[in-house]
Amino acid sequence: MNEQDYTERTYAGVLGKIVGVYLGRPVEGWAYADIVERFGRLTHYVNDQLGIPVVTADDDISGTFAFSRAVLDHARTGPLTARQVGETWLNYIVEDRTILWWGGRGRSTEHTAYLNLKNGVPAPGSGSARRNGRTLPVQVGAQIFVDGFAMMSPGDPDRAAAHARAAASVSHDGVAVDAAAFIAAMEALAYIEPDLHALIETGRAQVADPVLQHIIDDVLAWCAPGADWREVRERIEKTYGYSVFDGPCPATTNNAAVLAALLLGGDSFHRAVSIAASAGWDTDSNAGVVGALNGIRLGLGALDAEADLRSPVADRLLVVTADGGECMSDAVQQTRAIAAGRRLLDGLPPAPREARFAFELPGSVQGFTPCLDVGSPYTRVAVANVRPRPGGPAGPDASGLVITCAGVTESVAAAVSTPVFLPRADGGDNFSTIASPTLYPGQRVRLTARLALGTSHAAPTLRPYVLIETDARMEATFGPELLLADEPRELVWEVPEVGANPILRFGVAVTSMGRFDGDVVLERVDWSGAPVRHARSGVLMTSIWDLTPEPLRAWVNSAKNFEADFRYSYSVSHPEGTGLATIGTRDWDDYTFTSTLVFNPHERGGLVVRARGHRRYYAAVFESWQRISLVRRDHDREAILASAPFAYTEDVPYRVTVSCHRDRLTVRIDDAEVLTASDTAENAHSSGGAGFLVTTGTVLADGFEVGSLAGPDR
Known part of the structure; x- marks a missing residue:
């Protein structure tokens, strides 16, 4: 497979994923009878009829493109591990706010797994049946997040399945992990094999669970040429429907729905995603999986052969994580990220950087x-x-x-x-x-x-x-x-x-x-790199009843309380553990970040730079009223790069500047240099956003200023 064919099929897979999700999202959670009564079969977006936007935040999209960053974040050329994907969860998820269905421990599979990870249980233990019982680990969430990993292994179903198992076992176990490997193997092989039955046979080689094997056999038999999709849907409902299995959203039912939509849709991209979105159950997840696989298998031409599902989307998607500057995205940018992961896994050098908007793929408009x-x-x-x-x-x-x-x-x-x-x-x-x-x-x-x-x-x-x-x-x-x-x-x-x-x-x-x-x-x-100069100052609060004025929306916070203050610009408070508030993008590399900090009771507090998520960053940290340290946080590992005694006092303002230029980091307090360090470690951070950090307490911040240290030709 040549590079252009790989890139275009990956782009088609990304487009297929988001098109399927957006088609099925408006009726997610609807009873099948209600879908039939209102829309019959969904042949186009119905968002206008329901008063909701086509492009919106969705767990299937955010999780797919955030969790596959594990490959790049861990710079792995060897097999990816479940523990590494679990660390990626903790870095990008903001508790109770992003990516997951926050339905509670013991009810939401992913919420339960997240709490296990947060409390020190690494993957795969975080998703195991031994810890979480027999029902939660076999719900649908495993197979809906693996497309990015599969697209990093074109033509290699075994590697795709292995990475899918690692990713799935963060939150799932048993048949759900088999289902994820089944989907990933088919998607990987679809780059070089268009025959759907050949893909199914390759995928089922990854399946050990007898129930899933029976489902594959039955759906293949029911979807004979000329079969009516509604009749097949009724057979799935009676034999493998939600009432047959325990839990809110079983993987088995939805795997049957995905397989049926693929078989009954044949080589029509539009018909397949339409069936998946119209059949009920987990409509957006199932249509997203069908769209991703058929996008890869059939290519861009199939997406454009029938109803125009591309133009209303215009490539746009949202990846909602703690790395806030990566939220506003498009299918071209996600294709580049997946291709970068593939090159890393294959031991190839990185591709040359493209302009943010280069429109290099057929039909791409990148949101314009x-x-x-x-x-x-x-x-x-x-x-x-x-x-x-x-x-x-x-x-x-x-x-x-x-x-x-x-x-x-x-x-x-x-x-x-x-x-x-x-x-x-x-x-x-x-x-x-x-x-x-x-x-x-x-x-x-x-x-x-x-x-x-x-x-x-x-x-x-x-x-x-x-x-x-x-x-x-x-x-x-x-x-x-x-x-x-x-x-x-x-x-x-x-x-x-x-x-x-x-x-x-x-x-x-x-x-x-x-x-x-x-x-x-x-x-x-x-555009790339930090601003030449960008500053905000003064009190943002215009009313004591409005603690989140418009300028605060530019920040992403894992600190429980990040609000406008009635005396200073920002109040950053977290009741237990460490919380951050960050701004900027992951291509901010060489820059200074300055703010005036005022400390209320706290364990630690300070400024962060080069943050990619909220567990990977550098920080200038004030500690326990008597010390300042320069640290590198890399998931659950923290390295002290420099440290010195520094007595500071409650309610006294300190003007703090952190500079990062290539491998050199410097901290200045009230214009005096207090710390400097060089970080040449393999896991050194090269770029990322800036912001504030607090551990168990409150830090107030009066304004901020970012200034680029890159050359004038940036």
């Missing part, structure tokens, strides 16, 4: 859609890709986003934009959505654009812009103009300060002195 907050309603604008969807006309040998404009003038703009943070109204419904923006004032945006071949000779210009929300309306801040021509031209814009509220969208607007009808190609858009 027409934007009426800036564009005029009196012009027409559409987005597509230079590399079209399969079956479309051939484009030039370059990637890019095509912005098709009609009726553009000096005062009538065409605009497109992509989200870099969530508006408050898009916070989701069933699953908590916490995130940090991906773009900040002080960051340098680089973009390259041109006119498409054959475009009219009008001289349009392109201007980048960002949007924030102020007083319930969108407010745009524009960058400089770029005069477009046939050859690519580059523009660099340092985003200015735009007020206290976070940036919500980044976009480009096209205008022209004379009427312009034609195509503009946005070849790439990029």
Whole structure:
């Protein structure tokens, strides 16, 4: 398999996963009879009929793309272990808020496993039947999170199954782990084998449980050519339905539903996900698994062959974790992350870094859609890709986003934009959505654009812009103009300060002195590293009844109480153990982070830098009123890099700066250097966000400032 084929099939698998989840999500938890009465068979998204967004937070998506980070986070070229995946859970999950169904110990399989991990029981013990009883460990959650691991092992079903078992056993045992290995083996082989029956036979070689073997045999027999999917669904209900097994959501029932949808859908991507989403049971999980497998097996062409399920999604997805800057994502970026994991497992060097938005995959738009907050309603604008969807006309040998404009003038703009943070109204419904923006004032945006071949000779210009929300309306801040021509031209814009509220969208607007009808190609858009300078200061609270004003939404907190303070900017408080509040993205590498800290009673408190999740970071930690230490936290391991006596006092402000530049870390207090260290260990942290830390107590923080230490060409 060549690299391009692997990448495109992985992209199709990621798209298939999110399309299936979004199709089935609105009816998750509905009785089958209610689905039939309201919708018949779900052939397209029904979100508009129910008043909910298509793209929203979901455990199937967040868990799939967060937990597979275990491969990269542990930099493993050998077999992945359950213990490592369990550590990944603890790093990215914010208790009671992200990824999981928090249904309580003894009821929710994943919640129970998380509490075991938190209390010092490593995986696989955390998910074992010996600890959790016979019912909880055999629910559906194991098979819904393994797609990322499978896509890192193309053509290698044994490696995919081994990694799926490691991941599944964090929370599950028995038949549920077999079901996860069954799915992962099929997905891995689907890269090189399109025959569904061959995939099933390979997958079932991973199954030891006799009940699951019987399910596979029965569903194969029931899904003979010409079988009606509703009749097959009734046979599954009678023989393997929820009433047959214990627990709220048995893996066995849902594995039968997945297998039936695959067989009855045949080589129609649309029919298969439609059946999975319409049959009841765990609709979003089952349709997501079916979509991922068939995306890999059938390729991008199958996603575009029937109903258009891609355009409403526009590649967008949310990965809601403690690594807040990774929440706002898209199918292209997740494809790159999976491909990076595959290269690591195969012992290959990392691929060259792509621009944040390079539009390199067929049909990809990476969240860009027409934007009426800036564009005029009196012009027409559409987005597509230079590399079209399969079956479309051939484009030039370059990637890019095509912005098709009609009726553009000096005062009538065409605009497109992509989200870099969530508006408050898009916070989701069933699953908590916490995130940090991906773009900040002080960051340098680089973009390259041109006119498409054959475009009219009008001289349009392109201007980048960002949007924030102020007083319930969108407010745009524009960058400089770029005069477009046939050859690519580059523009660099340092985003200015735009007020206290976070940036919500980044976009480009096209205008022209004379009427312009034609195509503009946005070849790439990029920013990386920490802002040149980004600061917030002052009291954020406007009312004693509003402890979470808009600027606080840019932070992700595992500290139980992270609130605006009536005297300082932030109050960070945690009743027991360690909690964090962080901001920024994982590509912030060389920078300084400064804040004025005021200590209330606590065990430890301070600043963190290069945080990727809330258990992997560096921290300048004040301890017990008498010492300051510079530490590296790596999951449950903490190394002291430097330490010194330092007496500090309650309610006295201390201006603290932590600098990280390459392998050198420095701590300054009130402009005096107190600690410095060099970290060249194999598990040193190279980049990540910044923020505050507190252990059992409260730390107050008055403002913050981030400043890049990278060169001017970043």
